[in-house]
Amino acid sequence: MSGKLHFYRKQFSGCVSCGKCCDCGWPVPVTSEEVRRISSLDFQEWSALPRSCFKRTLRGWYLRKQADKRCVFLDSDGLCIIHKKFGFSAKPLACRLYPLDVYRWRDGSISASLRYDCPAVTGAGRMEPFGKLAGTIEAFAAELFRYRGRDADAAYSRRIHPDVARLRRIADSYRNILMYEHIAPEIRFSAAVRLLLFHSIRKNSSDILEAEEFEADSFAFFKRSIEHLTVLVEEAEKIRHDQLVRFRYLIWCFLRDDSRATWSAHLPMVFAALRFLIGRGTLKPTLLNREVNAEALFHAVWKCRRKKEAPEVFFRFLQGRLVSMHFCGSPALGLPFEYGMAYLLIAWPIVIFLASVLAAERKDFLIGPDDVRNALILVDHGFLRSRLFCRRSTKAAVWNLMKGEDYAFLMKLCLHQKVVS
Numbered sequence: 335m336s337g338k339l340h341f342y343r344k345q346f347s348g349c350v351s352c353g354k355c356c357d358c359g360w361p362v363p364v365t366s367e368e369v370r371r372i373s374s375l376d377f378q379e380w381s382a383l384p385r386s387c388f389k390r391t392l393r394g395w396y397l398r399k400q401a402d403k404r405c406v407f408l409d410s411d412g413l414c415i416i417h418k419k420f421g422f423s424a425k426p427l428a429c430r431l432y433p434l435d436v437y438r439w440r441d442g443s444i445s446a447s448l449r450y451d452c453p454a455v456t457g458a459g460r461m462e463p464f465g466k467l468a469g470t471i472e473a474f475a476a477e478l479f480r481y482r483g484r485d486a487d488a489a490y491s492r493r494i495h496p497d498v499a500r501l502r503r504i505a506d507s508y509r510n511i512l513m514y515e516h517i518a519p520e521i522r523f524s525a526a527v528r529l530l531l532f533h534s535i536r537k538n539s540s541d542i543l544e545a546e547e548f549e550a551d552s553f554a555f556f557k558r559s560i561e562h563l564t565v566l567v568e569e570a571e572k573i574r575h576d577q578l579v580r581f582r583y584l585i586w587c588f589l590r591d592d593s594r595a596t597w598s599a600h601l602p603m604v605f606a607a608l609r610f611l612i613g614r615g616t617l618k619p620t621l622l623n624r625e626v627n628a629e630a631l632f633h634a635v636w637k638c639r640r641k642k643e644a645p646e647v648f649f650r651f652l653q654g655r656l657v658s659m660h661f662c663g664s665p666a667l668g669l670p671f672e673y674g675m676a677y678l679l680i681a682w683p684i685v686i687f688l689a690s691v692l693a694a695e696r697k698d699f700l701i702g703p704d705d706v707r708n709a710l711i712l713v714d715h716g717f718l719r720s721r722l723f724c725r726r727s728t729k730a731a732v733w734n735l736m737k738g739e740d741y742a743f744l745m746k747l748c749l750h751q752k753v754v755s
């Protein structure tokens with residue numbers, strides 16, 4: 335395979351055998367060839383296994399689940415039966431891949447990113463030598479193409495469809511801005527939001543397709559805006575009530591647990607969400623699982639300080655997404671570039687808010703790397719899986735929040751946190 339490989343090298347991965355990927359009810363797709371191959375293996379020692387470990391749905395074959403939603407092949411010791419008895423290579427492709435996401439794009443390029451909701455990526459994993467991983471990624475890409483039968487693709491927006499290489503140039507331009515370490519993250523994020531809004535205006539959108547010096551122009555735009563944005567953020571007024579409701583809604587989207595959603599659980603969740611939106615409920619029914627309401631969220635952000643190294647994992651995640659472009663197109667719920675980017679940009683204040691809750695719970699009000707890591711595990715989990723992000727209402731919520739001073743006010747709260755060495 336000859337496609338160019340896009341993968342952020344400075345990432346960590348190494349299974350910590352936590353079993354999270356196999357016991358939380360996510361549907362695990364398998365090919366009919368895998369169904370045949372695994373069904374022919376000898377599992378006699380495991381008499382409790384059902385006659386068929388696979389189920390067919392309208393969308394294809396999936397691994398069966400146990401009554402408690404754990405994978406049918408997950409043993410009582412938390413290990414995979416297929417892996418234990420027949421080795422890693424015998425497992426379905428979806429299991430061998432995790433927490434890696436691999437895509438082959440329509441221009442032949444290959445991209446890979448890591449799922450930051452996996453503790454192997456955010457926690458105790460070890461660095462894989464990239465040279466070794468590159469071969470694995472290419473082999474996975476070839477296998478995936480056989481499995482999916484189509485390449486990944488993305489549009490910039492509903493109206494604009496540049497080729498993949500052009501989209502990568504635009505993603506690189508955002509990367510140059512967001513990784514510019516000499517300026518506080520909140521100002522970088524504010525500049526990226528401005529750039530995104532600028533190109534959402536029809537008369538400016540031709541830059542996306544044509545501007546020869548897009549990277550240089552956007553970086554110059556960023557440098558020119560720093561002073562203005564710093565004043566805007568520092569002087570931002572309180573968030574408007576309707577925007578506050580939108581922000582609560584987005585927090586809920588990121589924290590909503592889709593994996594075990596059943597029809598009987600759906601209605602109480604809708605009521606719980608509505609209560610939280612109007613300021614009465616808490617985030618107890620979400621993946622955060624804390625009795626914290628919206629007011630307490632803001633209070634925690636206001637009171638917390640931040641260790642200098644705390645956001646490192648978030649920026650590793652961000653680089654990984656920007657290099658691979660796995661925030662848009664078929665890799666990410668089919669989102670167009672501009673909406674996928676908008677979700678990435680709103681993820682920063684949400685991660686800081688959640689990390690603040692975790693620090694406030696300890697009563698030391700000092701955000702450390704573990705708080706950001708644990709917040710990111712939740713946020714990335716939601717972003718990768720919740721269909722809520724495809725909804726028009728969710729897209730409109732994030733877009734509205736970015737306009738005007740409301741995003742600036744969220745940035746002001748985050749910027750207010752003193753950074754300590």
Ligand code: SF4
Nearest residue numbers: 356405407408414429
């Ligand atoms: S087949 Fe094995 S690795 Fe895959 S989900 Fe089931 S237990 Fe986990």
